[in-house]
Amino acid sequence: MNPFPTPRSERPACLAASSRQGLGRLVAVAGGMKRRAGRIAAAPVEEVLEALGEGALLLDPGRGLARANDAAGRLLGWPGKPPRRGTGLAALLRRAARLDAAQRRRILACAAALQGAADAAECEAGGLILRFRRLASGQTLIVLAATAGDEQAPRDPLTGLANRRAFHTSLTAALARPGASPVLLLLDLDRFKHINDSLGHPVGDALLRLVAERLRGRLRAEDLLARIGGDEFAILLEHADGVAGLAERLVELLGRPYLVEGHLANIGVSIGIALAPTDAGDPETLLRRADLALYEAKAEGRRGFRFFRPDMDIRAQARRTLETDLRRAVALDQFTLHYQPQLDLASGRLVGFEALLRWAHPTRGMVSPGEFVPLAEEIGLIIPIGAWVLREACREALRWPEDITIAVNVSPLQFEDGPGLIRAVQGALAASGLPGCRLEIEITEGVLLHDRKETLETLHRLRAMGVHIAMDDFGTGYSSLSQLRSFPFDKIKIDRSFATQIEAEGGSGKALVRAITAIGASLGMTVTVEGVETDVQARFVDDSGGHQIQGYLVSRPIPPEFIRALLARHNPHPGGPPHAGGQPHTGELGKKSSLQDNLGSRA
Numbered sequence: 001m002n003p004f005p006t007p008r009s010e011r012p013a014c015l016a017a018s019s020r021q022g023l024g025r026l027v028a029v030a031g032g033m034k035r036r037a038g039r040i041a042a043a044p045v046e047e048v049l050e051a052l053g054e055g056a057l058l059l060d061p062g063r064g065l066a067r068a069n070d071a072a073g074r075l076l077g078w079p080g081k082p083p084r085r086g087t088g089l090a091a092l093l094r095r096a097a098r099l100d101a102a103q104r105r106r107i108l109a110c111a112a113a114l115q116g117a118a119d120a121a122e123c124e125a126g127g128l129i130l131r132f133r134r135l136a137s138g139q140t141l142i143v144l145a146a147t148a149g150d151e152q153a154p155r156d157p158l159t160g161l162a163n164r165r166a167f168h169t170s171l172t173a174a175l176a177r178p179g180a181s182p183v184l185l186l187l188d189l190d191r192f193k194h195i196n197d198s199l200g201h202p203v204g205d206a207l208l209r210l211v212a213e214r215l216r217g218r219l220r221a222e223d224l225l226a227r228i229g230g231d232e233f234a235i236l237l238e239h240a241d242g243v244a245g246l247a248e249r250l251v252e253l254l255g256r257p258y259l260v261e262g263h264l265a266n267i268g269v270s271i272g273i274a275l276a277p278t279d280a281g282d283p284e285t286l287l288r289r290a291d292l293a294l295y296e297a298k299a300e301g302r303r304g305f306r307f308f309r310p311d312m313d314i315r316a317q318a319r320r321t322l323e324t325d326l327r328r329a330v331a332l333d334q335f336t337l338h339y340q341p342q343l344d345l346a347s348g349r350l351v352g353f354e355a356l357l358r359w360a361h362p363t364r365g366m367v368s369p370g371e372f373v374p375l376a377e378e379i380g381l382i383i384p385i386g387a388w389v390l391r392e393a394c395r396e397a398l399r400w401p402e403d404i405t406i407a408v409n410v411s412p413l414q415f416e417d418g419p420g421l422i423r424a425v426q427g428a429l430a431a432s433g434l435p436g437c438r439l440e441i442e443i444t445e446g447v448l449l450h451d452r453k454e455t456l457e458t459l460h461r462l463r464a465m466g467v468h469i470a471m472d473d474f475g476t477g478y479s480s481l482s483q484l485r486s487f488p489f490d491k492i493k494i495d496r497s498f499a500t501q502i503e504a505e506g507g508s509g510k511a512l513v514r515a516i517t518a519i520g521a522s523l524g525m526t527v528t529v530e531g532v533e534t535d536v537q538a539r540f541v542d543d544s545g546g547h548q549i550q551g552y553l554v555s556r557p558i559p560p561e562f563i564r565a566l567l568a569r570h571n572p573h574p575g576g577p578p579h580a581g582g583q584p585h586t587g588e589l590g591k592k593s594s595l596q597d598n599l600g601s602r603a
């Protein structure tokens with residue numbers, strides 16, 4: 001039943017007459033009907049278009065929608081009842097489930113062309129062809145038809161599940177049902193990219209099919225399961241009963257190993273859950289809120305699920321603000337480096353500095369890397385920031401005596417593009433003129449967890465440039481010792497948490513520092529203990545055979561302008577023993593320098 005009865009004054013014949021260029025098949029069909037019927041009142045434009053499988057929207061000049069036929073609703077994918085008379089074109093398009101923002105903009109631009117001289121325009125968006133015609137009455141007719149191809153297909157070809165568009169349509173319909181309280185679960189696979197990158201796309205595709213199978217096997221017939229993105233799935237449940245239990249079972253189920261084309265693959269899943277109508281009553285808000293819950297699940301260590309909470313919206317807002325500020329910081333050069341010295345215990349001399357990133361925020365003051373590096377990694381800004389750190393640190397180090405090295409922390413994200421990292425290091429060395437052997441790259445154990453083959457290749461290429469490689473925050477990861485076998489590191493830096501345990505009553509700190517030092521030294525690596533704050537700790541490291549210390553006992557990280565003075569105090573004679581009066585600069589001993597001082601260090 002057409003919801004918009006056609007006034008007698010608007011008939012196909014007037015359309016044909018008013019559109020000089022004609023409407024192709026429409027006109028031919030309408031003409032045929034006219035000839036057959038001898039009169040046209042029985043063939044309103046919507047019916048003609050309906051018969052052709054085409055949609056029609058008629059807009060009054062400046063007053064929005066005059067009429068729409070059912071096919072238009074189906075093609076655009078708007079839910080349930082058609083929009084009200086008078087609804088503007090932009091609002092009509094916003095209701096169209098199949099169109100995204102860019103597609104909507106394209107259509108509006110096409111419509112705007114009609115405001116000018118043109119009386120016909122055509123565009124393609126979201127698998128639809130839209131033909132605009134300005135009628136003699138001043139109204140605009142929009143004829144919609146599906147393009148060839150599978151844009152309309154409701155299925156994801158890889159898994160056979162509903163696709164994003166079909167899911168959105170079902171979600172919209174479910175929310176429109178009176179008294180309904182559906183539940184939306186958004187699932188995102190953890191570490192799927194790693195499988196795709198290391199084992200190839202065919203294996204990745206096969207894995208996605210296995211995931212779909214496992215999910216389908218666990219859900220009831222009335223639950224809707226869809227693949228809505230690369231490694232994203234969505235589930236629509238009719239009600240919230242038992243949803244937490246289901247989410248928990250899905251996390252466990254998808255976390256089991258997969259045997260895929262002869263490879264053993266381990267992935268996990270994070271799930272965000274939003275409930276209607278409590279969290280939202282419209283599909284867009286509900287999707288966005290489930291996505292915020294998913295983000296939180298990911299941020300809190302993956303392999304888990306979270307329900308949406310209102311404070312997530314507030315945090316998301318803060319994150320957006322930080323992101324905007326961070327992008328501006330890159331453009332405006334608001335970063336600066338501080339340098340923390342490393343002391344050689346045998347000679348008592350400073351032998352190097354570690355460059356530590358600081359952000360001089362215009363209103364918040366100094367922001368610690370712990371607050372912005374994770375976000376910078378997430379939005380990809382760590383790559384340009386990391387390259388800047390390399391350039392700046394090398395430039396600064398060239399001003400120091402030749403026996404002083406510079407250590408730079410490199411994020412696992414930078415290692416994901418090995419050739420890019422090599423170029424950044426080469427560029428920094430070339431621009432500064434610093435010899436490669438004075439640069440030390442500090443990596444965390446996380447670097448070696450992914451793409452081992454490519455990572456090792458990158459490390460060897462850096463080594464071939466003379467660059468030294470240090471294993472940072474050693475002992476905090478879960479496979480520390482095996483990491484040491486994978487690459488001949490020049491140095492291991494024992495994590496600061498061990499230093500603080502040296503003086504702890506009955507703690508295992510002493511035994512661990514001694515054992516790690518012995519292993520490092522036996523492998524020919526320099527052993528540095530970080531976070532050394534007291535003489536007792538320093539003496540213990542020395543007695544245990546450790547080579548270097550870094551921490552507040554020697555100095556806190558300092559701006560570059562103080563380096564010369566610090567060197568003069570500790571290394572008064574080039575190559576000679578320390579000055580008798582060379583007391584360690586104890587800095588602010590009461591204040592712990594945090595693990596997150598390190599660019600790229602993760603707790």
Ligand SMILES: [Mg+2]
Binds near residue numbers: 409442472473599
């Ligand atoms: Mg470090």
